[in-house]
Structure formats: structure tokens, C-alpha cells
Amino acid sequence: MNAQTLKKIGILMTAGLVLLGLWGCFRPTTPGAIASSPILTATDTPVNPQLTDAQTRFSFKLWQHLLAQQKKENILISPSSVAIALTMTYNGASGDTQTAMHDALELQGMSLSEVNQAYANLKQRLEQSDPSVQLKLANSLWGRNDINFKPDFLQQTQAYYDANLRSLDFTDPATPKHINHWVSKQTQGKIPQIVDQVNPNDLLFLINATYFKGNWQNEFNPNLTQNRPFHLPNGQEKQHPMMFQTGSYDYLETEQFQAIRLPYGEGRFSLYIFLPQADHNLSQFYSQLNSTTWQTWLGQFAQQDGSITLPRFQLEYGVELKPVLSALGMDIAFSDNADFSGISDSSAKIDRVKHKTFIEVNEKGTEAAAVTSVGIVATSIRPPSNPFEMVVDRPFFYAIYDRETQTPLFLGSMVNPAI
Incomplete structure (x- = not known):
């Protein structure tokens, strides 16, 4: 295709x-x-x-x-x-x-x-x-x-x-x-x-x-999608279609990562994107990710104005x-x-x-054909900057999640969206 x-x-x-x-x-x-x-x-x-x-x-x-x-x-x-x-x-x-x-x-x-x-x-x-x-x-x-x-x-x-x-x-x-x-x-x-x-x-x-x-609850304007570099783990860059929009989002930022919730329809189902900070990587993020930190982080998202640049991928x-x-x-x-x-x-x-x-x-939405760790706690939350800028141009973690039943439907690790 x-x-x-x-x-x-x-x-x-x-x-x-x-x-x-x-x-x-x-x-x-x-x-x-x-x-x-x-x-x-x-x-x-x-x-x-x-x-x-x-x-x-x-x-x-x-x-x-x-x-x-x-x-x-x-x-x-x-x-x-x-x-x-x-x-x-x-x-x-x-x-x-x-x-x-x-x-x-x-x-x-x-x-x-x-x-x-x-x-x-x-x-x-x-x-x-x-x-x-x-x-x-x-x-x-x-x-x-x-x-x-x-x-x-x-x-x-x-x-x-x-x-x-x-x-x-x-x-x-x-x-x-x-x-x-x-x-x-x-x-x-x-x-x-x-x-x-x-x-x-x-x-x-x-x-x-x-x-x-x-x-999407708020669709991306396809006229704003343009090729931008995506940084691969080996240091190389690939030009890739990147979608863009601004608005008010549920957002979380810590010393280790930025995260955003992009809702579908009436907001029950959402795509969550977790992007390690530029001085961190996915391996460091995954060393913290478990059922306890996941639930903790979900409770820390707060409304904030900003912009999101997200790769289109399949x-x-x-x-x-x-x-x-x-x-x-x-x-x-x-x-x-x-x-x-x-x-x-x-x-x-x-x-x-x-x-x-x-x-x-893509711009319209998403189609998809599905022990507590001692000593690991939520990292300190950075004071909100207004507005935030989140550019997802390097490897990231994502999840499709139902807030009503608290069910993780899909979990993904995107290392290279161009594959």
C-alpha cells in the first residue's frame, strides 16, 4: 500500500x-x-x-x-x-x-x-x-x-x-x-x-x-504535514511525513520524558505518546515502565496549551x-x-x-485490526511551560488505552516509522 x-x-x-x-x-x-x-x-x-x-x-x-x-x-x-x-x-x-x-x-x-x-x-x-x-x-x-x-x-x-x-x-x-x-x-x-x-x-x-x-477528536490538517527528519537510534536521520497541530491537551513532562494524550471521538479511547527527553533514550524509559508507574503517570496528566508534531506511520x-x-x-x-x-x-x-x-x-485518526517494582517511583514533574512544544522526531513508546475500563488495548515501540 x-x-x-x-x-x-x-x-x-x-x-x-x-x-x-x-x-x-x-x-x-x-x-x-x-x-x-x-x-x-x-x-x-x-x-x-x-x-x-x-x-x-x-x-x-x-x-x-x-x-x-x-x-x-x-x-x-x-x-x-x-x-x-x-x-x-x-x-x-x-x-x-x-x-x-x-x-x-x-x-x-x-x-x-x-x-x-x-x-x-x-x-x-x-x-x-x-x-x-x-x-x-x-x-x-x-x-x-x-x-x-x-x-x-x-x-x-x-x-x-x-x-x-x-x-x-x-x-x-x-x-x-x-x-x-x-x-x-x-x-x-x-x-x-x-x-x-x-x-x-x-x-x-x-x-x-x-x-x-x-x-481523532481533533484531526490533523493534512496541509500542515511535511517531511522532517526522524532521528534513528544509530544516529542516522530519515526524512518522514510529520503531522502538526496546536491546541489544549492532557500533557505530562518530567526530567525523563514528555507525554501527551490524543483522544478519539468523545474521549474515552486515546493514543498516549511517551517521548524520552533529548538527553535520555527508550531503554532508560523502559527501565521505569511497569504497571505501577503507568497508573501513576496517568494520574499526573494535566491540561496545557501546546503543539504536537507526530510522525504518520503504518x-x-x-x-x-x-x-x-x-x-x-x-x-x-x-x-x-x-x-x-x-x-x-x-x-x-x-x-x-x-x-x-x-x-x-495518520491525520484522520487511527485504525487497528490488543508486581510492583520496589524503588521505582514517578520522577519529578517539571513546572508547566506555556505553551509546550512536543516534537516526536526520535524513538517513542505509544499505547491505545480505554479510560473507562482502564484497559491497555495496544502497546507499541516505534523505533523507525519509515519501515
Whole structure:
């Protein structure tokens, strides 16, 4: 897609998708009937604060472990998408595997029924967005047609996650096309493929697709966009289209960074940009970033007049999360000792966790196809200057965040917007 086409689209989009594949270790069981159950509708009650806290802890724990592997690259993840796919699988885990997934997902003190109801409420609340924002979370199960999946597992995933089972012949070469067609449809074509092939021993794929599209509350004037240098970590400069606007923003400045909130639509969803000061870098910023500092910083933003210069960018990203999740304590789920007896009578383990994301940021908006650290506190806040000037012409951290449910939908590290 060329730059002219992107300009015509005039939207910012992010799509996050997780594919979680279960692999059968032994012989399949006899296929059986799938129990049907009524969908449990989430109420309008607030999202469980325990889940909110768990999501935030998991998001930044996942981010830090992934960052350790890919510090010098552009990164974009949807931690909520990852968490939802894993939590659906958690419904079929037992014994030590269930405990390991419970701990990795930071579900401290929450029962399985509480977790499921909280996610049902969260899905409903997230999708009740304003007219300027589209947000859709879609879940699905794709199972081998000779496997007898447990009725309780299917009932839970259908009732709380709206994930219905599609039974397919995993020996049919066309099977990946069926799965990828669903993926492409849910992400508006932004992620056309998540499954390369289906292996004979595969039992089940659990997929979450998250699609976000939002128009800025205050759009950037495309006539003010011009090429300016973006400073890369290696000292080189690249000319890149930079958007510009002035106004009154939620803004935060410390000795280490500048940060700004750019709202979409009615202001519930926002893009947060964190730019290290010229005498600091992203590595120094990331050494401070965790769930505690994130929540502290969000409470310190204040209205201030100023100007923002922001690169227009588009990014496609994919990663295999199995090594990261193993490091988070879920290694048993990937081993032959895994216990997913709640899914089927076939011995099974998680074989792969694929995550793909897409984002486009431009003048019109955004389209996207998802332990407290002792001694780390918020740095001193600089007295407000009037007006501030924030020129995002070097590597930065960004997040798409829902203030109503306190959910980090997407987290990104932009090192080179020209890629």
C-alpha cells in the first residue's frame, strides 16, 4: 500500500490477533455431540476491578519480557487480545497447568467463574464505544472433527466469550483458508493470514481478533504535514511525513520524558505518546515502565496549551509468544506434562501462540485490526511551560488505552516509522 493510498484512507487502524494452537500428544477420542447452552449476557455493571488490575499487570509484564528480546525493533502488541485467547484456554486447564496459567495471567484471588464473568462484562463495555470509534472483539474455536471436546468447556467459551466451535477436517489442505478467511473478515482485511498450515496432530485453534478504528477528536490538517527528519537510534536521520497541530491537551513532562494524550471521538479511547527527553533514550524509559508507574503517570496528566508534531506511520508486526509466556511461568502448558483435560480426553499441550498486529496512524485518526517494582517511583514533574512544544522526531513508546475500563488495548515501540 503506497503513501498516496494511505492518505486517501484517512484513518488510523489497529488490529490485533492471537492464534493459540493445541497439539494432541496421543490418539484422538471418538467424536461426540456438542452441548448447546444459552449465551450468558453481560450486564451493565462495572468491570471487575480485580480483572482491571490483572490486565494491567499482565500487559506490562508481557511487554517487558518481549522488549528484552527485541529492543531495537518496532514492536506492537495487543495484551488484551493475548489475555483473552489465553483465558479461553485456561477454561480447559487443570492441576499444575491451571495454576501456572492463573499466575502468568496475574489472576490473583479470582475464581474461574469470576474471571469469565468479568471478561464477558469487559467485552460488552469495550464494544459500547462512541460513534467515532469502532471496537470489535471476536473469538472463535476451530477444532478437529474427530475429537470429542468437553461440553462444559464449549459451554463456557460460548457463553462468556461468544466463541463457537467450528469442526474441520484437519487433513484437508483447504482448512487454513477457512480459518484465515474468518481472520481477514474480523480485522477488515488488515490481517489476512494467521495460519500457515494445519498439522495432523493439531487438535484445536483458539483465536481472538481485536479491531479498533477511531477518528481523532481533533484531526490533523493534512496541509500542515511535511517531511522532517526522524532521528534513528544509530544516529542516522530519515526524512518522514510529520503531522502538526496546536491546541489544549492532557500533557505530562518530567526530567525523563514528555507525554501527551490524543483522544478519539468523545474521549474515552486515546493514543498516549511517551517521548524520552533529548538527553535520555527508550531503554532508560523502559527501565521505569511497569504497571505501577503507568497508573501513576496517568494520574499526573494535566491540561496545557501546546503543539504536537507526530510522525504518520503504518506497521505490521508478528511474533511467536511461546518463549515469552514460558518465561512468565507457563512453561508446563507447552510441555508433555500439560493438563488440558477440561478440553478433551486427548492428552494435549499448547504448541504455538502466534500474535499479529497492524496499525496505521495518520491525520484522520487511527485504525487497528490488543508486581510492583520496589524503588521505582514517578520522577519529578517539571513546572508547566506555556505553551509546550512536543516534537516526536526520535524513538517513542505509544499505547491505545480505554479510560473507562482502564484497559491497555495496544502497546507499541516505534523505533523507525519509515519501515
